[in-house]
Amino acid sequence: MEVKKVSVRIGDADLVFETGKIAKQTSGTVYAHYEGSAVIATVCCGKEPNEALDYVPLSVEYNEKYYAAGKIPGGFLKREARPKDKEILVSRLIDRPMRPLFDKAFGREIQVVPTVVSSDMNNTPDIIAINAASAAVTISDIPFNGPIAAVRISMVDGAYVVNPTFSQIERSSLDIVVAGTRDGITMVEGGAKEVSEEVMLEAIATAQPYITKLCDAQLELKKIAGKEKLPVVTLTVDLSWLAPVREYAYPLIKQASFVKGKMERYAALAKVQGEVKEKFQDVIAEDSKRDGQLSSLFEDLEYEILRASILNDGKRTDGRSVDQIRPITCEVGLLDRTHGSALFTRGETQALAVTTLGTASDEQMFDTIDGEKSFSSFMLHYNFPPYSVGECGRLSTGRREIGHGHLAQRALEAIVPNKESFPYTVRVVSEIMESNGSSSMASVCGGCLSLMDAGVPIKKPVAGIAMGLITEGADYSKYVVLSDILGEEDHLGDMDFKVAGSRDGITAFQMDIKIAGVTPEIMKKALEQAKQGRMHILSIMEGALSNSREEISEYAPKILTMKVDEEKIGAVIGTGGKTIKAIASQSGAEVNIADDGTVTIYGRDNASAQLAKELVKSIVEEPEVGRIYEGTVKRIMDFGAFIEILPGKEGLCHISKLAKTRVQNVEDVLKVGQVVPVKLIEIDRQNRLNLSYIDAIETQSK
The missing domain is CATH 1.10.10 (Arc Repressor Mutant, subunit A)
Structure with a gap:
């Protein structure tokens, strides 16, 4: 089979789809590359249909190979093993817009495997993978009502950028992935730094023309390389009974x-x-x-x-009106020994959120193909135990937990202080105690309250709400937008639409649409209604705790920072780290020093942190004439004693400065190892320190 290819211009480069060269025994394979990043996407299906299935048995296994970026996996195991959180999140991005377009009647297991085989560490491979996965299914023999396509939209320096680079994403105020068909948008997910609803709508609208171009390219590839589709099993069943x-x-x-x-x-x-x-x-x-x-x-x-x-x-299952929010209660400070805690209850959905403050050694390390190892000082973990819905089951962390936790983390990241202003590692855990709709948004609200209860100086409170949609008619001319949806409304509705943000704008956004062609009018209405609901929830949260507590918990580690001159870094560290280890041993605190002279002290309590700080100060500070020091007698000579007043800094206390009366022998007054007060009375031209014991005694006695 000869290689067939099509290309489409997206952003600043061409996305090229190829088939016919690699993995020819699959149902469909597409090799997609965009500048230096490339993905091989394959799809296979089961041999025999299962007529009893009432769902689509689809699995998406996105995976990244370290060799793609010329790297060897870190850690003890030197081969790729269980999927990383990022791989699971991208798998969900691919699964969600594609799953509704498979026919349940096909009845066969379907597995889509997009593999990142080349990464230029400049262009994001996840967008390539979404499009490659759809293209592979589109040209395969598997019935599919696609294709779908996706682009990433960021706002950089006030302008929308399509498929931005990693460096552009870091500088952006908006980062969303938009997926859809030729007929309209079906999925949006991403985060922002408090952007307005208008900006979000415009960003989504910016994506549609590119999605259409990508879908057209896949259809063109199907025309020249597509396989004949397998039959869908259509059963004629007599349901007259x-x-x-x-x-x-x-x-x-x-x-x-x-x-x-x-x-x-x-x-x-x-x-x-x-x-x-x-x-x-x-x-x-x-x-x-x-x-x-x-x-x-x-x-x-x-x-x-x-x-x-x-x-x-306009009547809902629980009797509410379409824009009414369920009753909300907020409690903070429930757990005595945690650093921060909150219980957020909205109707029959309840999240117990707990914040823990740690040190730099607690940061989450990420070893990915995107670049060098990175560290995160803020993390949110979401747990959905089976008892939250009154069931028995295994306690485990699945794709759902990772996906919901990532969405809630995105919502809060925008308001958590950076490491420079708040040098703690912050972990929020959301334990879902009850669930009946939108536990991820309850995690946002509870997580925010627990951060404030822990004394984390967040920029402003953030809340989240889940919206729904019910439509009628082919043109969706009749529709109702629902605020704060229940589990049944999520399952039976046409859209699941989650929005989180502050009073000033959106920080996280996730939308899954089960129908094609939701109009801009519907999305605008949903965003306006979501904003009203968010303001209502924020007002209740602020009633429970309006600002972060002024002090962090007494049980949290105490972190102090100070700056020393760069030329004195060596003195603080000492030969082979001897000095800094001694400070840690004496104080019980952990001490780290950066190349720019920033010293960070992690103490188990305030006393240990303050002691370590004083010890560092004593090393770097310059002797001050007229000041009294607590010095240690190091050597005794006939003419006086050498006393260390600061680490590595000794001065001479002449025998004449030991007492008002004549002293015959220095040892009559001082002993080696004795700690005594001495006053620095002079630093001579040769930078020698002259000390006085008697002057210090007299000054202290006054």
């Missing part, structure tokens, strides 16, 4: 669907389902497949009832 069941069940399910309380509602629906099954048990028993068909009917009825109620009556 369900008509009387539907008629009987509809009013019962409608009544149960509006029972207040998640668990109570689930119990009411389960009771109705049990009653229906009992009434029609003879009919159900006629065919083994009817039990599954009945379960699908129950889900379809609930979908129909809840959407119709919202669209026609």
Whole structure:
């Protein structure tokens, strides 16, 4: 098979799709490269369909090879092992816009594997991987209602940049990934530094023409290299037996669907389902497949009832209006020995957030192909235990936990102080205690409160809210935007739209759309409604704690910083690190010194930190005439004693300066090793220090 290729200009370079040269035994393979970065994306499917599946068995395994950047993996293991958080996050970016475009009726397992094989450490490989993955499926024999495409949009120096470089992203005030089809946007995810809703909308609109170009390029590749699609298994099933069941069940399910309380509602629906099954048990028993068909009917009825109620009556499952936020309570300082804690409850979703302050040695190290090893002094970890939804299960960290935690971390990163102004490593852990919709946004709110409770001087409070959408009609002319969605509304709705930010702008954004072509009008309406909800939540949070506490917890490590002249760095460190190790041993604090002379002291408490600071000061400070020092007698001579008043700085206390009366022998007054007060009375032309014991005694006695 000859190599077929197409290219499309995106930003400042061409994105080239090639097929026919590499991995020819797959269902579809595309080699995509953009300047010096390249991805091989493959897709394969199972041999036989499984007719019983009511979901798409899709798995996306994005992976980065260290050799792509000319690197060998760090650590003990020298081969790529379990996926890194970044690989999981990119896998989710690829999965979310593609999954709705596969047909459930295909019934076969589908695995997409985008592999980064070259990285110029200038262009981000994740965008290449999203487009390459879609192109591989588009030209494969797997039925797919795509293609989809993606670009990254950043705002650098007030201008939108398409597919920015790593250095441009670092300088940007907005960084979002936008994915979609030729018909419209289907996914947006990213962070910002308090940008307005108008800026966000304009950024999304900027992406659409490029997405269309990328989709056209994939369709062109399909035209010249695409395979014939495998058939979708279409089953003709007689569902006429369900008509009387539907008629009987509809009013019962409608009544149960509006029972207040998640668990109570689930119990009411389960009771109705049990009653229906009992009434029609003879009919159900006629065919083994009817039990599954009945379960699908129950889900379809609930979908129909809840959407119709919202669209026609503005009535939601829990009785709220479409823009009403569930009741919120905020508590801070719950846990006595943690550095900061908060319990944020919104309806039946609850997050216990805990902040811990650590030292530089606690920073998270990242060893990726993007560049040199990097360190992060702020991290947020999200845990979703099974008991939060009243179930039994394994306690584990899966893709969901990593994805939700990353979104919440992005929301808070914009308001956490930098390391220079607050030299602590900060870790926030969100433990989801209850869940019924948008636990990630509850993590943002609870995390913010716990940071303030810990005394972290955040720039301003941040809150998050999840929005939903219900539409009707091919042109979506009838629609309702929902504020603060429940779990059912997320599952049955057409959009999941999360927005976090301060009173001044957006800091994190995630949107997944299940329908094609959501209009700018709908997105604008959703953003405006989200802003109103965010302001409401912020006002409640500020009622619990309006500002960060003035002091950090007494149980947190104490960190002090000071600056010394660069020429004195060697004196602080000492030969082979002897001096700095002695300071640490004597004070019980950890002492680090940077190349620019910045000394950072990490003490287990304030006393140890202050002692270490004084010891460093004593090394770098210059002797001051007229000052009294506590000195150590080092040597005794016939004419006086040499006394060390500062580390490495000795002076002579002449025998005549030991007492007002004549002293025959120095040892009659001083002993080697004795610590005594002495006054520096002179620094002579040869820079020698002259000390007086008697003057110090007399000064202290006054």
